[in-house]
Amino acid sequence: MHRILSVGLTGGIASGKSAVSTRLAEHGAIIIDSDVLAREVLEPGSDGLEEVAEAFGAGVLTSTGALDREALGQIVFADEDARSRLNAIVHPRVRDARNALRAHAPEGAVVVEDIPLLVETGQADRFDVVVVVSASAEQRLHRIVRDRNTSPEDAQARIDAQTSEAERAAVADVVLDNSGTLEELHTQVDELYEKLNGRVSAQQ
Numbered sequence: 001m002h003r004i005l006s007v008g009l010t011g012g013i014a015s016g017k018s019a020v021s022t023r024l025a026e027h028g029a030i031i032i033d034s035d036v037l038a039r040e041v042l043e044p045g046s047d048g049l050e051e052v053a054e055a056f057g058a059g060v061l062t063s064t065g066a067l068d069r070e071a072l073g074q075i076v077f078a079d080e081d082a083r084s085r086l087n088a089i090v091h092p093r094v095r096d097a098r099n100a101l102r103a104h105a106p107e108g109a110v111v112v113e114d115i116p117l118l119v120e121t122g123q124a125d126r127f128d129v130v131v132v133v134s135a136s137a138e139q140r141l142h143r144i145v146r147d148r149n150t151s152p153e154d155a156q157a158r159i160d161a162q163t164s165e166a167e168r169a170a171v172a173d174v175v176l177d178n179s180g181t182l183e184e185l186h187t188q189v190d191e192l193y194e195k196l197n198g199r200v201s202a203q204q
């Protein structure tokens, strides 16, 4: 039997999931990042990118044939049907890639899957532990505009494309409060890792 502790990590856009996963990785957790996989399945030459170009037209490709992320983002965050069509192309491929990585995780590892849409895609039940990073929509909007060269309107469209803090909290086993400083977040993550590592050790 493959004994790992399977942890689902989620939170709204710019809640601090990457900050949490980076800290967990420093402790030795294995991180599987869905945003990274979602980029890989749309790389130039991939069948995923070919399907996206068929569905959305050549306007979502750059002059070199790569995905124009800005152009596709403008379409899908303004239109729920378009977003569903993109999700139907990307999500099954990301799921397959995630499953392959999880199957290769070392015995006894704490394996953390960072999945922005974990709640929206109904995956909470398949994890041993679901961790939600929480910050208010106002704080997240502020962080997106400050750090990512995004207008407040575009940032709000992305927030609105996701479920609410309350829906996420409802499925959480652990909520990390990221409304304070990064140091305060790190303290919570360090305590969490001790508990997760204790659980996986107890399974051996």
Ligand SMILES: CC(C)(COP(=O)(O)OP(=O)(O)OC[C@H]1O[C@@H](n2cnc3c(N)ncnc32)[C@H](O)[C@@H]1O)[C@@H](O)C(=O)NCCC(=O)NCCS
Pocket: 012, 013, 014, 034, 035, 038, 068, 069, 070, 072, 073, 076, 083, 086, 087, 090, 091, 094, 115, 116, 117, 158, 161, 162
């Ligand atoms: C539309 C795309 C090209 C925009 O790319 P861009 O570089 O601007 O954003 P990036 O990929 O870094 O995503 C940033 C954040 O936006 C949010 N987000 C991305 N896609 C979605 C979506 N389909 N629905 C809701 N929120 C989303 C997530 O919080 C994500 O962490 C890209 O986000 C994409 O391919 N999305 C579809 C795949 C997806 O659902 N990814 C997220 C989880 S697997």
Ligand SMILES: Nc1ncnc2c1ncn2[C@@H]1O[C@H](COP(=O)(O)OP(=O)(O)OP(=O)(O)O)[C@@H](O)[C@H]1O
Pocket: 011, 012, 013, 014, 015, 016, 017, 018, 019, 020, 035, 116, 143, 144, 147, 178, 179, 180, 181, 182, 185
């Ligand atoms: N407590 C904090 N105080 C100030 N800035 C923070 C804090 N936590 C995270 N940030 C910053 O806010 C931004 C979003 O954080 P991060 O990238 O970790 O979020 P995320 O949930 O991974 O985002 P995404 O959904 O886009 O993948 C980053 O620029 C990060 O440096």
